[in-house]
Amino acid sequence: MNSSKHTIRTAQTASRRLHPLALAVGLACIGLQVSAQEAAAPTFDGQASEDARGLNLDQIVVTAAALPISKMRASNSVSTLGVEAIGESAPRSTAEIFRNLPGVRSESTGGEGNANIAVRGLPVAAGGAKFLQLHEDGLPVMEFGDIAFGNADIFLRADATLDRIEAVRGGSASTFASNSPGGVINLISKTGDFAGGSVALNYGLGYDNLRTDFEYGAPVGDGWNFHIGGFWRQGEGVRRAGYDGESGGQIKGNLTRQFEQGYARVYFKRLDDRAIGYLPMPVRASGRNSDPDLGSLPGFDPRSDTPHSAFFLSNLGLDGENNRRRSDIADGMRPQSTAFGAEFAFDLGEGWSVLNRFRIADNSGRFISPFPAEASGAGALAESIGGAGARLVYANGPQAGQTFSGQALRIHLFDVEINDFGNAQNDLQLTRAFAVGGGEASLKGGLYVSRQSIDMDWLWNSYALELKGDNAALLNVIGADGTVFSQGGQYAYGVPFWGNCCTRSYDTDYSVEAPYLAFTHNLGAWDFDLSLRRDSGKARGSYAGSVQRENFDVDGNGVISANERSVSVISAVRQPVNYDWSYTSYSAGANYLFNEDLAGFARISRGGRANADRLLFGVVAADGSVRSQDAIDLVDQLEFGLKYRSGPLNLFVTAFRAETEEQNFEATSQRFLDRVYTANGVEFEAAWYRGPIALSGGLTLTDAEISRDAITPQFEGNRPRRQARAIYQFTGSYAGERWLAGLNLIGTTDAYAQDNNVLVMPGYTQVNLFGEYQLREGLSVGVSVNNLFDTLGLTEVEEGAIVEGQDNILRARSINGRTANLVLRYTF
Numbered sequence: 001m002n003s004s005k006h007t008i009r010t011a012q013t014a015s016r017r018l019h020p021l022a023l024a025v026g027l028a029c030i031g032l033q034v035s036a037q038e039a040a041a042p043t044f045d046g047q048a049s050e051d052a053r054g055l056n057l058d059q060i061v062v063t064a065a066a067l068p069i070s071k072m073r074a075s076n077s078v079s080t081l082g083v084e085a086i087g088e089s090a091p092r093s094t095a096e097i098f099r100n101l102p103g104v105r106s107e108s109t110g111g112e113g114n115a116n117i118a119v120r121g122l123p124v125a126a127g128g129a130k131f132l133q134l135h136e137d138g139l140p141v142m143e144f145g146d147i148a149f150g151n152a153d154i155f156l157r158a159d160a161t162l163d164r165i166e167a168v169r170g171g172s173a174s175t176f177a178s179n180s181p182g183g184v185i186n187l188i189s190k191t192g193d194f195a196g197g198s199v200a201l202n203y204g205l206g207y208d209n210l211r212t213d214f215e216y217g218a219p220v221g222d223g224w225n226f227h228i229g230g231f232w233r234q235g236e237g238v239r240r241a242g243y244d245g246e247s248g249g250q251i252k253g254n255l256t257r258q259f260e261q262g263y264a265r266v267y268f269k270r271l272d273d274r275a276i277g278y279l280p281m282p283v284r285a286s287g288r289n290s291d292p293d294l295g296s297l298p299g300f301d302p303r304s305d306t307p308h309s310a311f312f313l314s315n316l317g318l319d320g321e322n323n324r325r326r327s328d329i330a331d332g333m334r335p336q337s338t339a340f341g342a343e344f345a346f347d348l349g350e351g352w353s354v355l356n357r358f359r360i361a362d363n364s365g366r367f368i369s370p371f372p373a374e375a376s377g378a379g380a381l382a383e384s385i386g387g388a389g390a391r392l393v394y395a396n397g398p399q400a401g402q403t404f405s406g407q408a409l410r411i412h413l414f415d416v417e418i419n420d421f422g423n424a425q426n427d428l429q430l431t432r433a434f435a436v437g438g439g440e441a442s443l444k445g446g447l448y449v450s451r452q453s454i455d456m457d458w459l460w461n462s463y464a465l466e467l468k469g470d471n472a473a474l475l476n477v478i479g480a481d482g483t484v485f486s487q488g489g490q491y492a493y494g495v496p497f498w499g500n501c502c503t504r505s506y507d508t509d510y511s512v513e514a515p516y517l518a519f520t521h522n523l524g525a526w527d528f529d530l531s532l533r534r535d536s537g538k539a540r541g542s543y544a545g546s547v548q549r550e551n552f553d554v555d556g557n558g559v560i561s562a563n564e565r566s567v568s569v570i571s572a573v574r575q576p577v578n579y580d581w582s583y584t585s586y587s588a589g590a591n592y593l594f595n596e597d598l599a600g601f602a603r604i605s606r607g608g609r610a611n612a613d614r615l616l617f618g619v620v621a622a623d624g625s626v627r628s629q630d631a632i633d634l635v636d637q638l639e640f641g642l643k644y645r646s647g648p649l650n651l652f653v654t655a656f657r658a659e660t661e662e663q664n665f666e667a668t669s670q671r672f673l674d675r676v677y678t679a680n681g682v683e684f685e686a687a688w689y690r691g692p693i694a695l696s697g698g699l700t701l702t703d704a705e706i707s708r709d710a711i712t713p714q715f716e717g718n719r720p721r722r723q724a725r726a727i728y729q730f731t732g733s734y735a736g737e738r739w740l741a742g743l744n745l746i747g748t749t750d751a752y753a754q755d756n757n758v759l760v761m762p763g764y765t766q767v768n769l770f771g772e773y774q775l776r777e778g779l780s781v782g783v784s785v786n787n788l789f790d791t792l793g794l795t796e797v798e799e800g801a802i803v804e805g806q807d808n809i810l811r812a813r814s815i816n817g818r819t820a821n822l823v824l825r826y827t828f
Contacts, residue, residue, distance in 0.1 A: 046737045048694035054650035054687045055696075056080060057643055063135070063186040064168040064176040066444055066518040066529050067431070072643055073527050075589030075601035076172040077103065077654045079685060081165040085696075086158070088731050089744045090768040090784035092238055092819065094158045098185060099746050100729050101167045102685040102698025103654075107722070107795040109813040111237070112246070112275035113154030113333045114367075116722075116796070117145070119169045119182035120700050121658035121679030122635065123720045126666040129153075131182035131609055131635060132173075137189055137267065139341070139359045139425045143452035143510065144179055144612040146664075149367040149416040150456070155335045156187070157271060160198055160213040161229040161252045163190040169683075170656065171605020171637040174585040175531035178448060178514050181585070181607025181635040191256050191265070192217025192227035198827040205783075205820040208236035209246070228253035237276050238816045242310030242471040243330055248273030262346030262353075269361075271337040274330070276308060277369040280811035282409065282467055283794070285802050289759045292802060294792055297407065297467065297809065303792055303817030305469025307370045307409060311396050312465065312474055315368070315413055316555060317493055320457035320505050322569045324556060327368055327415055327459075334366040351433040356426070363421040367414065373497055374410040375467060375809040381408045382477050385464070385491050389480025392464060395489040397473030404475050407467040407809070412460055412495045412502075419507075420455035439523035448514040454541075454613045457570070458504040462492035467809075485562045493554055494568025500546050503568040508541030508577050510612055525593040535608060536582040539626075542574040543616045577616065578624030581631040583608035589639075597646060603639040608632050614665040618672055630674075633661040652685040659707075674711050677720055679704035694742075697730035706755060715755045722796060724751040724763065733770075741771040748793075753812075754800035764793035766815055772823075782823040790818040 057072040059080055071078055079101050091097045095108035095115035103120035110116075117129035124130075128146025134156055135141065142152040169183040177184050197216030203209065215229025232249035236242075254267035281302040287293040296302060312329060319325040341359035348354060374381070382390040392404040429446040464475040464486065474489025485491055494500045518531035551560045552567040589603035610632050619630050641654040657680050664673040681702035688695045704723050709715045726749045733742030747765035752758070767789055772782035793815040802808040 046692050046735060048689040048692060048733070048735055054645065054648070054689060055652055055685060057645060057650060057652075061166050061168070063138070063166040064173040064184045066176075066520045066531060067442055069527070071652075072599050073591055073593060075527060075529060075591040075603050077169045077639065077641060077652070077683065079167045079169075081167075083162060083164070085731070086162070086165070087784075088733060088742060088770050089746075090770050090786045090821070091158075092786055092816065094156055095153050097158055097165065098167075100698075100731070100744070101165075101185070102729065103169045103683045103700045104167060104183075104185070105727055107813070109278060109795045109815055111278045111333065112273070113156075113335070114149075114151055114277050115153050117153070120683055121656055121681055121702055121704060122182045122660050123662060123677050123704075124722060126614065126664040126673065127151075130664070131180065131660070133177055133180035133184050135177070135184055135186040136269075137341070138186060138343070138357050139427065140177065140180075140450075142421070143423055143425075143450050143512065144610070147421070147454060147613055149414070150418060150421050150454070154333050154367070155271065155337050155363055155421070157231070157250050157273065158187065159229065159231040159250060159252075160200065160215040161189050161227065163188050170639050170654070171587045171603050171607065172529075172531070172589065174605050174607025174635070175516055175518065175533040175587045178450070178512050178533075178535050179609045181605070181609055181637070189252065189254060189267070190215065190217055190227045190229075191254055192219065192225040195219065196828060197229070198825060200823055200825040203822045204235060205822055207238055207819055208244075209233065209238070209821070210235055223258040224256070225258070226253065226255045238819050239276070239278065239304055239306040239308075240470045241276060241306055241308040243308075243313065245276035245308065245330065245332060246274065248275075259346070261349075262344065264342070264344040266340075266342045268341070269337065269339040271335055274332055274334050276306070276332040277367060278306060278813065279369050279371045279414070280796065280798055280813050281306065282372060282375050283792075283810040283812045283814065285808045285810045286806065288804050289801055292760065292762065294762065294794065294810075300467055300469040301817065302812065302814045303787075303790060307372060307411065307465060307472060309465070309472045311471055312370065312463070312489070315415055315461060316490070317415065317459050317461050318554065318567070318569060319459065320417060320419070320570060324554060325459075327366070329368050329370075329413070331366045331368055333369075335363070336365045338362045353431050353433075355429045355431075358426045360424040361422060363418070363423065365418045367416040367418065369414050370411045370463070370465070371414050372409045372811050373412045373495070375811065376408060376410070378405050378408050378475075381410060381464060386477045386479040386483065386485045390485070391478050392475040393478055394466075395474040395476040395486070397471070399473065404466060408475060409465045409467050410497060411463040411465050412498070413463060415459045415461065417457040417459060419457065420453045423450060423452045425450040436521070437523060439521055441519065441521040444518040444520075446516045446518075448512070448516070450512045452510045452512075452612075453508070454510065455507045457506075458502050460495050460502045461490055462495050462497065463489045464491060465489065483562060487555070487561055487563060491563050493552075493563060494546065494548075494566075496566075500548060500568045503546035503570055504617070505544045505570045505574075506541070506613055506616060508539060508543065508613065508616070510537060510539050510610075512537045512610075527591040527593075528589070530588045531586065533585040534582065535585065535610070536580070537610050538580050539577050539612070541577045543577060543620075544571045544574045545617065547571045575620065575622070576624035577620060579620070579626040579631060581610050581626075581628065583610075583632050583634065597644065599643045601639075601641045601643075603637075605637045605639075606634060607637075608634050611663055615663070618665065619663070630663050633663055635660045648689045650687045654683045656681055656683065672711060674709070675706055676708040677704060678707040692735040693733070694735070695730075695732045697728065699726065699728045701726050712755070718755055718757045719752055721753060721755045722751050722761070724748040738774040739772065742769075744768040744770065753797035756800045758801040759797065759799060761794045761797055764791050764815075766791055766793060778827045780825050780827075782825065783820065784823070785818065785820045787816060787818045791815065
């Protein structure tokens with residue numbers, strides 16, 4: 001490759017036909033980044049930006065595809081988000097960006113990470129992103145998207161180094177990535193094809209947040225180019241915590257050497273961040289189960305408050321080897337990740353090409369956050385711990401020592417030490433392009449290998465806390481005879497309210513080998529593809545559960561306090577993990593180009609997902625084995641799509657059917673799941689622009705049911721919990737000569753809180769605003785408002801029903817209340 005212009009021509013050629021493999025495999029990965037990087041700085045010329053003009057149906061996509069191919073000719077559902085579109089949704093976390101992807105259900109109420117993410121028709125049964133993978137530059141951040149307290153988004157940050165997001169939904173992901181039959185969301189980094197960079201200062205208006213993003217990249221001669229950037233932030237966060245809940249940052253960089261017939265690249269990332277993990281909040285609920293009235297409790301607003309508190313920052317307990325330790329609750333979600341990677345792509349001549357991606361990541365950290373196991377009056381909570389006549393008194397704060405008589409929370413402190421979540425992956429692809437039957441074809445053979453460690457300790461303890469936002473105080477339990485049942489608000493080392501279930505230790509490794517084969521054939525207006533993948537894996541290691549030790553002096557003061565009479569410790573007897581799994585995935589699709597502006601496609605797929613750590617308690621047999629039907633879950637999918645454009649109008653419609661197996665365990669409810677779900681629906685994505693006006697949006701309609709339930713058959717025929725019949729997104733903007741303004745809507749219709757289909761979570765629409773003004777060339781100031789109308793919108797509720805006709809307290813995750821940000825950006 002001699003120049004960037006040659007790269008662009010290569011990508012444009014590939015958008016219309018399968019270029020003899022070749023240069024396209026790797027070079028499109030570079031070439032596609034050109035236009036997005038040039039467009040990173042808005043021009044404010046009175047016209048809608050390039051990023052906002054339609055659905056970019058001619059754009060080449062490289063995620064979960066046999067070869068780089070345009071959206072118009074691809075036989076699957078794929079969306080892209082550029083940096084401008086991302087900013088217009090006023091996101092406050094990476095997971096909030098995903099809400100603007102059609103067909104993606106991102107329950108982004110956990111803060112900077114710990115979101116529940118699903119693709120149209122597939123369930124979110126127990127948290128995380130079980131049936132989809134989050135990728136960074138073509139490789140998974142975590143091999144399994146639903147590792148308990150180690151979701152992939154905890155170890156992923158979007159910053160100024162991001163070029164674009166590609167999201168593939170549906171079956172083709174089954175054969176081009178392991179453990180992701182529902183789809184792949186791929187965050188693709190800038191690579192410095194053009195000289196330039198930016199610095200941005202992001203300041204919270206009305207809340208404590210200060211963040212700086214920076215990035216710069218450039219060619220440096222003789223075929224070399226580089227890019228480096230990252231962010232740093234400090235502040236309380238979007239909810240009133242009483243302390244700096246966010247502190248840390250990330251730096252990323254890459255160096256590319258371009259050759260005549262390809263490129264080679266090395267890259268690195270260092271993430272060391274601390275961010276509050278928001279778990280369910282107390283919410284008032286009254287009225288009927290079918291139409292509850294939701295609101296705030298006295299002293300606690302579920303939109304802006306949190307049980308986190310400056311009076312609740314230290315936790316004394318035991319570590320994974322039953323030694324005394326003290327953890328810092330301010331750590332929240334504390335990912336520490338150092339990753340190194342390399343990739344290369346070369347045209348080998350005579351139709352042959354090779355592409356290889358490799359990455360190794362050292363991941364560790366902590367997840368610590370208070371979970372409200374119960375909300376009740378002071379008397380009921382005190383007597384459940386200290387017996388008849390017990391009372392609560394303030395353990396700290398300005399009223400320390402005084403009797404407490406209000407509403408209180410039983411807190412289970414989710415304290416998880418992430419010892420090692422390290423992983424390594426390599427994806428090697430060899431492709432041969434050739435002519436056949438009057439058209440162009442390619443045959444790709446690939447081998448993906450990975451290793452994922454899951455080594456963590458669950459070290460949970462129990463506290464009593466006043467139900468109050470903005471610095472709640474801890475509460476001690478005093479018995480009727482004066483016995484003190486708690487120390488500093490801590491009444492148990494363990495979680496006796498849940499049967500002391502959750503003191504645990506995991507030390508496991510999972511390896512995957514997946515050869516795959518893909519055939520593509522371009523025959524005039526037709527594009528066909530067929531792909532197969534065989535995943536084989538091994539799980540090895542051990543785990544240990546909780547046992548009770550009597551009279552354990554945890555604090556080392558020589559006195560056995562009431563909360564030390566029975567202490568949860570990790571058992572010295574470790575259970576083995578020793579099982580293998582394998583499954584075959586396939587996907588076949590065809591796309592027909594009726595004309596340059598109209599295409600239709602169909603696809604049938606089967607994919608699988610291996611279950612990992614969530615099997616270890618209750619499913620793994622004594623000898624470490626797992627039944628084959630428990631080790632994997634399979635997903636069968638059918639898709640039919642239509643892509644159309646006429647002038648400024650672009651439309652992408654996909655009808656889908658999915659049948660999903662689900663084997664899972666949920667920590668907060670202590671429930672196992674063994675089910676099959678069926679879902680039918682249709683997904684719409686549309687865009688329209690004219691002059692300065694740009695409109696875009698998505699709507700996903702889903703009719704889903706639990707078609708089989710081996711554990712709770714009474715739920716068969718019910719709608720899966722949290723599955724709305726409709727989710728939608730919309731963005732509208734207007735570009736002036738030196739300014740841009742618009743709004744973004746995120747919405748959902750009603751959904752059931754639990755699978756019993758009794759309590760309804762009301763639908764809601766969240767309105768976000770954005771605006772930017774160019775002070776001079778390269779220098780702009782912007783304002784974004786997230787949740788303009790301070791809407792209370794629930795994404796998750798622990799309870800399945802309320803008592804009608806009275807006030808109830810739910811434990812629910814709500815979207816954040818109204819926040820506004822000021823951004824000063826200089827692009828050079």
